[in-house]
Amino acid sequence: MGKISDRVSSFRVWTTNGAIEGKGSRIVVIGAGAAGTMAAIFAASAGAETVLLERTRDGGRKILISGGGRCNILPARIDESRFVTDSSLHVLHKLVRSWPLHEQMAFFEGEVGIPLVEETESGKLFPATGRARDVRDRLLALARQRGVTLLTNTVVTGFAPSGRGWRIDRQGQEALHADAVIVATGGLSVPATGSDGGGLRGAEQLGHTVRQTYPALTPLTATPAPFGELAGISLPVTLTARAGKMAATATGGFLFTHGGYSGPAVLDVSHIAVRSRTETSSPARIVVRWTPLNEKDWESALRPRGARTVLGVLSAELPDRLARALLEVAGVERGRPLSNLSRDERLRLIETLVRGVLPWTGDEGYRKAEVTGGGVSLSEIDPRTMESRKHKGLFLCGEMLDAFGPIGGYNFFWAWATGRAAGLGAAQMTS
Numbered sequence: 430m431g432k433i434s435d436r437v438s439s440f441r442v443w444t445t446n447g448a449i450e451g452k453g454s455r456i457v458v459i460g461a462g463a464a465g466t467m468a469a470i471f472a473a474s475a476g477a478e479t480v481l482l483e484r485t486r487d488g489g490r491k492i493l494i495s496g497g498g499r500c501n502i503l504p505a506r507i508d509e510s511r512f513v514t515d516s517s518l519h520v521l522h523k524l525v526r527s528w529p530l531h532e533q534m535a536f537f538e539g540e541v542g543i544p545l546v547e548e549t550e551s552g553k554l555f556p557a558t559g560r561a562r563d564v565r566d567r568l569l570a571l572a573r574q575r576g577v578t579l580l581t582n583t584v585v586t587g588f589a590p591s592g593r594g595w596r597i598d599r600q601g602q603e604a605l606h607a608d609a610v611i612v613a614t615g616g617l618s619v620p621a622t623g624s625d626g627g628g629l630r631g632a633e634q635l636g637h638t639v640r641q642t643y644p645a646l647t648p649l650t651a652t653p654a655p656f657g658e659l660a661g662i663s664l665p666v667t668l669t670a671r672a673g674k675m676a677a678t679a680t681g682g683f684l685f686t687h688g689g690y691s692g693p694a695v696l697d698v699s700h701i702a703v704r705s706r707t708e709t710s711s712p713a714r715i716v717v718r719w720t721p722l723n724e725k726d727w728e729s730a731l732r733p734r735g736a737r738t739v740l741g742v743l744s745a746e747l748p749d750r751l752a753r754a755l756l757e758v759a760g761v762e763r764g765r766p767l768s769n770l771s772r773d774e775r776l777r778l779i780e781t782l783v784r785g786v787l788p789w790t791g792d793e794g795y796r797k798a799e800v801t802g803g804g805v806s807l808s809e810i811d812p813r814t815m816e817s818r819k820h821k822g823l824f825l826c827g828e829m830l831d832a833f834g835p836i837g838g839y840n841f842f843w844a845w846a847t848g849r850a851a852g853l854g855a856a857q858m859t860s
Contacts, residue, residue: 455477455478455479455607455608455609455859456472456477456478456479456480456607456608456609456610456611456852456855456856456859457479457480457482457595457597457605457607457609457610457611458472458479458480458481458482458610458611458613458852459482459585459588459597459610459611459612459613459614459628460482460483460484460612460613460614460615460628460827461481461482461483461488461489461569461579461581462488462489462490462491462492462613462614462615462827462828462844463489463491463492463827463841463844463845463848464613464615464826464827464828464844464845464847464848464851465481465483465611465613465614465826465827465848466481466488466489466568466569466572466848467568467844467845467848467849467852468611468613468824468826468848468849468851468852468855469481469572469577469579469611469852470568470571470572470575470577470849470852471848471849471852471853471856472577472611472851472852472853472855472856473572473575473576473577473852474575474852475852475853475856475857475860476856476860477855477856477859477860478576479576479577479578479852480577480578480580480605480607481572481577481578481579481580482580482583482585482597482599482605483579483580483581483582483583484582484583484584484585484623485581485582485622485623486581486582487565487581488565488569488579488581489565489568489569490622490623491615491619491622491624492561492564492565492568493561493562493565494561494619494622495561495841496553496555496561498560498561499555499556499559499560499561500555500556500560500561500563500564500565500841501553501554501555501837501838501841502537502543502545502554502555502556502564502838502841503530503533503534503537503545503553503554503838503841503842503845504530504552504553504554504837504838504839504842505547505549505552505553505554506530506552507525507530507839507842509521509522509525509526511834511835511839512525512832512833512834512839512843513645513677513700513802513832513833513834514807514831514832514833515640515803515831516640516806516807516808516831516832517806517807517808520807520808520810520812521807521832523812523813524807524812524832524843524846524847524850525842525843525846527812527813527846527847527849527850528845528846528849528850530842533842533845533846534554536845540571541564541567541568541571542567543556543557543558543563543564543567544556544557545557551693551837552837553837553838554838583599583602584599584600584601585597585598585599585600585614585627586598586599586600586627587631588610588612588631588823589635590820590822590823591606593608594606594607594608594609594822595607595608595609595610595822595823597610607822608822608858608859609822609823609824609855609858609859610822610823610824611815611824611825611826611851611852611855612628612631612632612823612824612825612826612829613628613825613826613827613829613848613851614626614627614628614629614829615628615801615827615828615829616629616642616800616801616804616828616829617629617642617644617795617798617801618644618645618795618798618799618800618801618828619795619796619797619798619799620795620796621796624801626642626801628825628829629642629804629805629829632805632817632825632829635817635819635820635823636819636820637805637806637809637817637819637825638805638806638809639803639804639805639806640803640804640805640806640831641803642801642802642803642804643700643703643704643707643801643802643803644699644703644792644793644794644795644797644798644801644802645699645700645703645798645799645800645801645802645833646696646697646699646700646798646799646800646833646835646836646840647696647699647703647792647793647794647795647797647798647799648686648689648690648691648695648696648699648792648793648797649689649690649691649695649699649702649715649789649791649792649793650688650689650789650790650791650792650793651688651689651690651788651789651790651791652688652790652791654687654688654689655788656685656754657687657688658750658754659685659750659751659754660685660686660687661684661685662684662685662748662750662751663682663683663684663685663692664682664683664719664747664748664751665680665681665682665683665694665721666680666681666683666694666717666718666719666720667679667680667694667717667718668680668683668694668695668697668698668715668716668717668718668787669698669715669716669717670698670699670701670702670713670714670715671701671713671714672701672702672704672705672708672709672711672712672713672714673705673708673709673710675701675704675705675708675709675713676701677697677698677700677701678698679693679694679697679698679835680694681693681694681697681836682694683695683717685751689789689791689793690787690789693835693836693837696799696835696836697835697836698715699792700802700833701713702715702789702792703792703802704802706791712789712790714786715786715787715789716784716785716786716787717784717785717786717787718782718783718784718785719747719751719755719782719783719785720746720747720782722746722782722783723783724779724783727778727779727782727783728775728779730742730746731767731770731775731778731779732767733766733767733768733770734767736766737766737767738763738764738765738766738767739756739761739762739763739765739766739767739770739778740752740753740756740763740764742767743755743756743782755778755781755782755785756778758781758785759774759777759778759780759781760774760777761774761777761778799836799840800828800833800840801828801829801833802833803831804828804829804830804831804832805825805829805830805831806831807830807831807832810825810830811854812850813850813854814850814851814853814854814855814857814858815847815850815851815854816854816855816858821858822855822858822859824851824854824855825851826844826847826848826850826851827843827844827847827848828840828843828844830847
């Protein structure tokens with residue numbers, strides 16, 4: 430970004446609504462997504478003059494598309510061991526515990542004014558209205574109420590130290606100057622929402638270690654699709670993905686698609702598959718347990734009883750079309766009576782049902798990834814304030830950090846927690 434001139438005391442902001450003149454901003458937050466909006470709310474609540482910049486015309490677009498348009502605000506319970514990072518686990522745990530779940534729930538219901546309801550079968554918390562737009566709009570409304578100035582259609586092209594503060598360069602507009610800058614620009618996932626990795630590039634240019642980024646929580650593909658005819662079938666399964674020393678197991682929904690697989694269980698292990706393509710000598714091996722039944726359960730179920738067939742037994746536990754497909758994989762005739770099932774056939778079938786190999790060849794990438802894996806090393810961030818250990822007055826939060834959680838509100842929990850810490854930390858530093 431080159432040499433930046435010294436800090437000045439005033440600025441002029443141009444938006445689609447015209448010009449806004451003001452004194453030098455104390456804190457500038459880049460990115461009006463989940464983490465950035467939360468950072469702005471808490472910075473302004475602590476008394477700091479706060480400007481929130483957003484490259485799109487409205488902001489919070491990932492909030493709008495989350496949870497199928499319902500916005501899974503939070504998980505009903507937190508298991509911090511389910512977060513993934515290549516950075517310091519000690520720092521990760523400090524960040525996860527910095528704003529406990531019950532306090533976040535109280536904030537949304539009490540201060541944002543969004544009653545939460547639990548979807549008990551999934552352990553997810555949603556707004557009672559079932560509308561993601563309500564979450565985005567009420568967060569931005571709270572930010573404005575607390576005194577935040579929101580500037581949309583503002584593309585940040587760089588940020589760098591300048592004098593005693595920071596200069597934030599903008600495309601086609603004058604630079605802004607601040608005592609502190611909070612970068613909450615997200616990663617590379619769902620680029621259609623405005624994510625382009627600019628914050629990560631800026632942090633790297635300033636000397637931060639950015640661990641290799643990759644699409645996480647993304648659907649997997651299989652070409653040719655061995656189960657393409659099963660598209661639309663869904664069921665709960667347990668998946669385990671292994672590649673070298675990396676491994677992940679998830680139990681949850683599984684969906685057959687025309688080109689592969691999706692659903693929470695697939696998304697939660699997809700990072701192992703994605704990383705295996707570039708980091709290990711062979712692709713990840715993914716095995717699936719198609720039902721809650723284990724080997725002994727299936728051995729009992731497949732014992733000869735009357736004139737029952739193997740298809741009849743499997744169809745009692747699985748969708749009929751899937752049962753037929755798995756029998757074909759195991760090499761067992763679907764109409765075979767249990768009394769005629771050989772020992773080898775029984776063993777092959779049980780192996781397919783309990784530890785069946787799931788063929789896959791690729792993934793949907795950032796286009797459909799829920800989050801970005803990798804990012805700025807956690808060891809380079811002060812976990813109390815989110816301030817950079819390399820540059821005073823630089824605060825980083827949200828998806829651009831090297832951590833993500835599973836499907837189910839974990840990544841919003843992370844965004845809310847790290848955004849709040851960054852807002853409070855920046856306000857404290859500039860007070």
